Amino acid sequence: MSVDATSAVEPAGLDPEQTAAVVAPRGPVCVLAGAGTGKTRTITRRIAHLIDRGHVAPGQVLAVTFTARAAGEMRGRLRGLGIGATGPQVQARTFHAAALRQLRYFWPQVVGDTPWQLLDRKFAVVSAAAGRVGLSTERDSVRDLASEIEWAKASLVAPEDYARTAAKLHRDVPADAEKVARVYAGYEQLKVRGDEGMLLDFDDLLLHTAAALEEHTAVAEEFRDRYRCFVVDEYQDVTPLQQRVLDAWLGDRDDLTVVGDANQTIYSFTGATPRYLLDFSRTYPDATVVRLERDYRSTPQVVSLANRVIGAARGRIAGTRLQLVGQRPDGPEPTFAEYDDEPAEADAVARAITRLLASGVPASEIAILYRINAQSEVHEEALTRHGIAYQVRGGEGFFTRAEVRQGIAALRQAAGRDDLPDTVGPDLVTLVRAVLAPLGLSDEEPAGTQARERWASLTALVQLAEEQVAQNETIGLDGLLRELSLRAEARHPPVVEGVTLASLHAAKGLEWDAVFLVGLTDGTLPIAHVLGDSSSAPDTAGIEEERRLLYVGVTRARVHLELSWALARNEGGRRSRRRSRFLHGLVPDESPASRIAAPAKPSKKRPRCRLCGKPLIGTTATMLGRCESCPADLDVELLDALREWRLLTSRELKVPAYVVFSDNTLTAIAEQCPVDEAALVAIPGIGPKKLSTYGEDVLSLCRGRAR
Numbered sequence: 014m015s016v017d018a019t020s021a022v023e024p025a026g027l028d029p030e031q032t033a034a035v036v037a038p039r040g041p042v043c044v045l046a047g048a049g050t051g052k053t054r055t056i057t058r059r060i061a062h063l064i065d066r067g068h069v070a071p072g073q074v075l076a077v078t079f080t081a082r083a084a085g086e087m088r089g090r091l092r093g094l095g096i097g098a099t100g101p102q103v104q105a106r107t108f109h110a111a112a113l114r115q116l117r118y119f120w121p122q123v124v125g126d127t128p129w130q131l132l133d134r135k136f137a138v139v140s141a142a143a144g145r146v147g148l149s150t151e152r153d154s155v156r157d158l159a160s161e162i163e164w165a166k167a168s169l170v171a172p173e174d175y176a177r178t179a180a181k182l183h184r185d186v187p188a189d190a191e192k193v194a195r196v197y198a199g200y201e202q203l204k205v206r207g208d209e210g211m212l213l214d215f216d217d218l219l220l221h222t223a224a225a226l227e228e229h230t231a232v233a234e235e236f237r238d239r240y241r242c243f244v245v246d247e248y249q250d251v252t253p254l255q256q257r258v259l260d261a262w263l264g265d266r267d268d269l270t271v272v273g274d275a276n277q278t279i280y281s282f283t284g285a286t287p288r289y290l291l292d293f294s295r296t297y298p299d300a301t302v303v304r305l306e307r308d309y310r311s312t313p314q315v316v317s318l319a320n321r322v323i324g325a326a327r328g329r330i331a332g333t334r335l336q337l338v339g340q341r342p343d344g345p346e347p348t349f350a351e352y353d354d355e356p357a358e359a360d361a362v363a364r365a366i367t368r369l370l371a372s373g374v375p376a377s378e379i380a381i382l383y384r385i386n387a388q389s390e391v392h393e394e395a396l397t398r399h400g401i402a403y404q405v406r407g408g409e410g411f412f413t414r415a416e417v418r419q420g421i422a423a424l425r426q427a428a429g430r431d432d433l434p435d436t437v438g439p440d441l442v443t444l445v446r447a448v449l450a451p452l453g454l455s456d457e458e459p460a461g462t463q464a465r466e467r468w469a470s471l472t473a474l475v476q477l478a479e480e481q482v483a484q485n486e487t488i489g490l491d492g493l494l495r496e497l498s499l500r501a502e503a504r505h506p507p508v509v510e511g512v513t514l515a516s517l518h519a520a521k522g523l524e525w526d527a528v529f530l531v532g533l534t535d536g537t538l539p540i541a542h543v544l545g546d547s548s549s550a551p552d553t554a555g556i557e558e559e560r561r562l563l564y565v566g567v568t569r570a571r572v573h574l575e576l577s578w579a580l581a582r583n584e585g586g587r588r589s590r591r592r593s594r595f596l597h598g599l600v601p602d603e604s605p606a607s608r609i610a611a612p613a614k615p616s617k618k619r620p621r622c623r624l625c626g627k628p629l630i631g632t633t634a635t636m637l638g639r640c641e642s643c644p645a646d647l648d649v650e651l652l653d654a655l656r657e658w659r660l661l662t663s664r665e666l667k668v669p670a671y672v673v674f675s676d677n678t679l680t681a682i683a684e685q686c687p688v689d690e691a692a693l694v695a696i697p698g699i700g701p702k703k704l705s706t707y708g709e710d711v712l713s714l715c716r717g718r719a720r
Contacts, residue, residue, distance in 0.1 A: 026054075027054075027055070027058065028051075028307055030303055030304065030305050030306070030307065031051060031054065031055045031058070031305060033301075033303045034055050034056075034059060034270075034301075034303040034305070035055060035058045035059045035062050036062060037059070037301040037303065038301065039063065039068045039069075039242075039268055040267055040268060040297075040299065040300070040301070041267045041268075041269050041270075041293070041296075041297035041299065041300035041301070042059070042269070042270040042271070042300065042301045042302075042303070043248075043270075043271050043290070043293045043294065043297075043300050043301070043302045043303070044056065044270065044271070044272040044273075044303050044305060045273070045274060045275075045290075045302065045303070045304045045305065045333065045335060046272050046273065046274055046305040046335075047274055047305060047306055047308060047335035047337045048274070048277065048308065048310065048311075048319070048337070048565075048568035049308040049309055049310025049311055049337075049524070049568065050305035050306060050307055050308055050309065050335075050337070051305065051307075051309055052246070052272050052305060053083075053086060053087060053090060053246075054090070055272070055305065056076070056087075056244055056246065056270060056272050057087060057090040057091050057094060058094070059244075059270060060074055060076065060091065060096065060103060060242075060244060061091070061094045061095075061096055063242060064096060064103075068242070069241050069242040069268075070101065071096055071101055071102055071103045072101025072102065072103075072104075072239075073239065073240055073241040073242055074103040074104065074240070074241075074242045074243075074244065075103075075104045075106075075111065075240045075242070075243050075244070075262070076103060076104065076105040076106075076243070076244035076245075076246070077105075077106060077107065077108050077111055077243075077244070077245050077246070077259075078105065078106070078107055078246045078247065079107060079108070079246070079247045079250055080107065080522070081107055081110070082522075083246060083247075083522065084105045084106050084107055084110070085105075087105040087246070088102075088103070088105045091103050091105065104240075108219065108255050108258065109215050109218055109219065112218040112219050112221075112222040112258060113131070113218050115222050115225075115236065116213075116218055116221055116222050116225070119222075119225050119229075119232050119236075120221075122225075122229065122231065122232055123221075123224075123225045123228075123229055123232060127210050127211065128209070128210035128211075129210050129211045129212070129213050130210065130211070130212055130213070131212075131213060131214075131215075131218075132204065132212040132213060132214045132217075133214075133215070135159055135162075135200070135214055136152075136155055136156070136159065138200055138203050138204065138212070139155050139158050139159045139162065139196065139200055140155045141199075141203055142158075142195075142196045142197075142199035142200040142203055143155055143158055143196050145195075145196075145199050146192050146195045146196055146199065147192070148188055148192055148196060151453075152415065153416070153453065153464050153467045154187065154188075154464065157187035157464055158187060158188070158193065158196050160187075160282075160283075161186065161187055161193055161197075162196070162197050162200055163216060163283065163284075164282065164283060164284045165178075165197060166214075166216035166217075166220070166254060167216060167252035167253065167254045167255070167283060167284030167285075168252065168253050168254070168284040169253045169254055169257065172194050172195075172197040172198035172201065173194070173198075175190065175193060175194040175197055176190040176191050176193070176194045179193070183552070185542060187464065204217075216254060219254050219255060219257075219258050220254065222258055222261070223254075223257045223258045223260075223261045226261035226262065226264075227261050233261070233264060236262070237262075237264055237266070240262065241266075241268060242268045242269075242270075243259070243262060243263065243268065243269045243270070244269075244270045244271075244272075245259065245269070245270070245271045245272070246272050246273075247272070247273055248271035248272060248273035248289065248290045248293075249273040249274060249275045249277060249278045249285070249287040249290045250273070250278065250280055250285040251285065251286070251289050251290075252283070252284040252285055252286065253284065253286070254284070256289050267297055269297075271289075271290065271293060273287070273290045274333075274335065275287040275290055275291055275330045275333045276323050276326065276330060276331065276333065276334050276335070276561055276564060277521070277561060277564070277565055278330060278558065278561060279517075279518060279521065279558060279561050279562050279565055280518070281554075281558055287330055290333075291329060291330070291333060304335060305335075306335045306336055306337055306338055307337075307338050307340050308337040308338060308339050308340060308341075309340050309341065310341075310524055310568070310571055311339060311341065311568065311570060311571055311572075312339055312341050312342070312343060312344030312345075312571070312572055313339030313341070313343055313344075314339075314343065314344050314345065314346050314347060314574075315339070315344070315347060315567065315568075315570050315571070315572070315574050316337045316338070316339035317339070318347045318567055318574070318599065319337060319564060319567045319568050320336060320337055321598070321599055322560070322563055322564045322567055322595065322599065323560070323561070323564045325560070325595070325597075325598065326557055326560055326561070326564075327553075327557060328553075328554070328557055330557065330561075331557070341571075344572045344573070345572070345573060347567075347570075347574040347575065347576065348574070348575045348576070349575075349576050349577070349596070349599070349600045349601065350575060350576075350577040350578075351577070351578055351579075351580065351592065352577065352578070352579045352580070353579065353580055353581060353588060354579050354580070354581040354582065354583060354584050354585070354586055354588075355391045355532070355579045355581070355582050355583070356391060356394075356395070356480075356583070356584050357579065357584070358391075358531060358532075358577050358578070358579040359391040359392045359394065359395035359531075360395050360398075361577070362381060362392065362395065362529050362531060362575070362577065363392075363395040363396050363398070363399040363401060364399070365529070365575065366379055366396070366399075366401055366512060366527075366529075367399055367401065367700045367701065367702065368701075369527055369573065370401070370702050371700070371701045371702040371705070374526055374527055374573070375526075376401070376402060376403075376511045376512050377511070377512075377513070378525050378526035378527060379512045379513070379525060379526065379527045379528075379529075380512065380513040380514075380515060380520065380523075380525040380527070380528050380529070380569065381512065381513070381514050381515075381528075381529045381531055382515055382516070382517050382520050382528060382529065382530050382531070382566050382569065383514075383515075383516060383517070383530075383531050383532050384516065384517055384532060384537050384538045384540060384562070385469055385516065385537070385540070386414070386469075386470070386516055387469035387470045387472070387473045388531065388532045388537070389405060389514045390473050390477075392514060392531065393405075393514065396512060398697060399697075399700065400674070400675065400678065400697075400699070400700065400703065401511065401512055402511030402512065402672050403511040403512040403513070403514055404511050404512075404513055404514070405514045405515070406513050406514065406515040406519050406520075406523075414470055416452065416453065416467040416470045416471060417470050417471075417473075417474065419452055420448075420449050420452055420470075420471055420474050421474075421494070421497055423448050423449065423451075423452060424445065424448055424449075424490065424493070424494055424497075425494060427444070427448045427490065428490045428491055428494060436489060436490065439482065441478060441482055441488065441489060441490060441493065442475065442478050442479050442482055444490065445474070445475055445478045445490075445493070446475055449471045449474060449475065452467075452471060453467045453468055453471055454468065454471040454472065454475065455468065474497075476582055476583055477496075477497070478493055479583055479586075480583050480584060481493055481496055511672075513525065517538075517562045517563075517565060517566045518562070520565070520566065520569050521565055523569060524569050524570070524571060525569060525570065525571065526570075526571045526572050526573060527570065527571075527572065527573035527574070528566070528567075528569050528570035528573070528574050528575075529574075529575050529577065530563070530566045530567070530574070530575070530576045530577070531577050531578075532577075532578060532579070533563075533576055533577065533578040533592060533593040533595070533596060534578045534579070534590040534591065534592055534593055535590070535591055535592070535593055535594055536590070537593075538559055538562065538563060538593050538595065539555070539556050539559035539560070539593070539594070539595070540555075540559060542555075543555030543556050543558075543559060544556070559595075560595050563593070563595050576596065576599075578590070578592045578593065578596075622634070622638070622639045622640045622643055623638050623639055623685075624639050624640070624643040624644070625639075625640060625643055627640060637677060637680060637681045637684065638681055638684075638685065638696065638697070639684075645680075645684050646684055647680070647683055647684050648683050648684070648686060648718055649683075650718070651682075651683045651686060651714065651715065651718045652679060652680065652683035654714050654718075655674075655679045655682060655683060655711070655714060656679060658710060658711075658714060659673045659674055659679065662707070662710070673707065674699075674703070674707070678696065678697070678699065681696045681697070682696060682711060682715065686715050686718060687711075687712065687715055688712065688715055688716050689712070690704060690708060690712070693708055693711065693712060693715075
């Protein structure tokens with residue numbers, strides 16, 4: 014049943030809908046909570062309400078989440094409400110942490126003396142199973158097989174049923190389904206170590222916990238006597254295996270509160286399914302259902318765009334969409350920008366971030382979000398060029414990824430061979446492709462998530478080679494390696510609090526004042542493999558999940574939001590891309606003859622050396638304003654003074670020295686000795702914010718040397 018929110022007595026600090034969820038009668042409660050609607054506040058207040066009214070004791074409540082961070086936040090909120098200050102506390106844990114605790118307690122009753130050990134890294138065991146059936150044991154192939162085994166176990170699919178189920182679901186399998194099934198079976202066999210006992214992976218924790226409660230009456234009675242009330246956060250992300258555990262916990266009881274939003278379901282590749290949330294009222298006909306639609310996170314302008322994004326969704330999940338209502342004051346309208354190529358897009362984003370920083374928005378409150386990790390490379394470069402500190406969340410920086418390091422190592426090995434001809438121009442690109450092919454580069458995008466990520470990163474290396482050839486037709490392999498080395502070195506700043514770079518999946522559950530959603534083209538969002546081709550039909554469910562990814566991305570923004578796309582990958586490349594189909598009807602001017610309003614595009618003319626006049630190639634040369642081979646007129650004493658000033662300034666501000674100025678920027682200042690603001694800002698890495706913060710000090714040092 015749905016609750017009339019206005020009929021409830023409103024506790025302090027809650028809106029009517031939140032109040033309805035908090036004071037709902039003990040029993041099944043389903044809270045459909047949109048992004049930014051205060052779900053954590055609501056469910057912790059509900060737990061506190063049940064305890065305060067004497068319905069349950071703190072130690073009888075088990076609340077499960079999907080991340081340790083969310084569990085920690087819930088425990089903190091409960092402590093703030095005075096719950097569990099003395100005596101037993103509410104147990105707020107992830108599914109796996111709760112199962113691990115229970116299994117350790119009940120194992121002797123269920124299994125006896127047979128020892129077991131947690132297998133937290135399964136790579137070696139999966140690799141051994143793959144080798145037995147003749148499949149690749151390369152890192153990414155094994156990781157894809159491990160992910161497929163995890164999906165099967167989370168979906169309650171046994172090895173003998175895997176191939177049939179994968180075919181029925183048209184699953185994107187990383188290898189022949191029958192061989193994957195044999196790897197799965199072999200993996201399960203290898204975990205049994207005879208007298209040494211058993212290895213249990215994280216999914217086994219859930220399987221054994223469920224079985225202990227299902228098959229052992231004494232265990233079930235003891236557990237159910239201890240825990241009387243259950244809360245599940247992010248219920249749209251529950252897997253069949255997790256639901257089986259939840260059912261075992263509950264038995265024939267119904268004291269359950271679930272919270273979720275089916276339109277934020279973005280992890281189906283792991284086995285997550287919203288069907289338990291969608292079917293909650295069928296499972297519990299007397300359930301109380303409350304909809305939280307007041308968005309306290311984002312401005313009405315961002316909320317309006319989010320509603321329009323998800324409003325175009327189709328299918329059963331879309332039928333539960335929540336019409337969010339923004340509660341914050343008005344803010345700027347989201348902007349849309351189209352660029353000729355990715356470098357232009359990344360440069361414009363970096364310039365926009367520079368303006369936000371100058372206006373007072375902290376770097377930690379700004380994020381660039383993309384669909385796949387390989388897209389970060391061009392933005393890492395642009396941020397580095399503009400002297401903006403950044404951190405990559407949920408992944409590694411481009412040049413620190415294993416496949417990129419392996420690719421560069423292979424190119425270095427090729428450069429050291431004496432049986433290869435000197436190659437320049439297009440022949441260099443061909444050579445790069447040939448060297449990277451054994452590492453996973455192919456003409457067609459492969460199956461498997463990890464294999465696709467590797468392929469995308471190696472493809473980005475090839476595209477970097479194409480970019481360098483376009484700028485210098487005489488560049489050879491040694492020159493390319495020097496440029497890659499310079500770029501890698503420039504992007505290895507200390508870990509600092511800076512602009513966040515993250516994939517849309519890694520951004521779930523987070524929020525920022527300003528968000529840039531980049532690379533929004535068909536083939537990227539939605540991702541290419543769900544679009545189908547001449548031999549396969551589009552994956553309708555997959556396309557709808559990609560739409561939900563965009564929705565999640567939009568709802569991460571509090572105030573500032575820009576959506577952008579590029580028509581080509583490389584500067585001057587063929588403009589063969591088109592903006593994402595999800596943007597249809599959202600962009601203010603849909604006229605094909607009209608260019609999307611975008612920030613003024615910077616000139617693409619290469620900067621030239623201030624000494625010899627040649628075009629500058631490479632990050633270091635650009636920062637210094639001269640070719641690295643040209644003689645430098647370096648004022649060593651000025652450089653020493655600048656370094657001492659930077660050290661003192663960084664200590665005073667309690668930030669790494671890199672955040673003040675990079676070494677290359679200090680060197681450029683010591684070489685050029687600017688004596689006015691115009692000359693100082695002409696040095697790359699010095700924008701308006703750094704000019705206003707440090708300009709007077711730096712110019713004072715320079716003028717002292719100029720006299």
